[in-house]
Amino acid sequence: MTPDEAIAEQLRLAPSVVAETPADFAPRIAAGLDVAYLGDTGRLVAAVACVDIESGQVIDSALVTGTTDFPYVPGLFAYRELPSLIQALAAVTTTPDVLVCDGHGLAHPRRFGLACHLGVTTGIPTIGVGKNSMGDHEPPARQRGSWTALIDGTDEVGRALRTQDGVKPIFVSVGHRIDLDTATALVLRLSRKYRQPETTRAADQLCRQALKVAESHPTEREQRL
């Protein structure tokens, strides 16, 4: 698929995002998803970490190695990462109640970031969490839990959320089947001690760990060179 085709697909899928929380939503397990890359080889590692929301402990996880041919294009992360993330999700034995993804949801130029794509594809309530924003926002108050609106044009596409006192905010947006208030509250709850939620931290750690293993495991073709 070309970038132009990907953009067309995003525009086609964007209307299927549901920004409302199911009536029976009472999440017990949140899954964090992340990807790490091996240089510019196109090889990557995708991780899913299932976290018990109440205790904050990792109860299950999965790792997958894969490759990508799609280039890095801001706004088109899904076409780089989604296939591997779906595989990692399939490899986990636990069924998460909500996904917390590395990257924005509705806080996206076409209102269809990675978190929306992941949510619409899986049907699971999904939240987008980014470390950087594209939209405008006022800095939230210094205290943990304070937030300001994240604006793109005239739309409120997400929130700049302060997860720890005096720490740089993270950016929360709706992925699918959740509302912004619920998403914000859950991300804050998952961010117990650090800037990022435990879900993201756990998935990130798994990826880095796996990267080291992969580096010591050259591909067959690389061995012949």
Add this chain to the structure above:
DNA sequence: GCGACAG
């Protein structure tokens, strides 16, 4: 036209 631009 030019720069900026989630991971």
Add this chain to the structure above:
DNA sequence: ATCTTGTCGC
């Protein structure tokens, strides 16, 4: 994302 040591602070 990734390349990278020490260092300032709670």
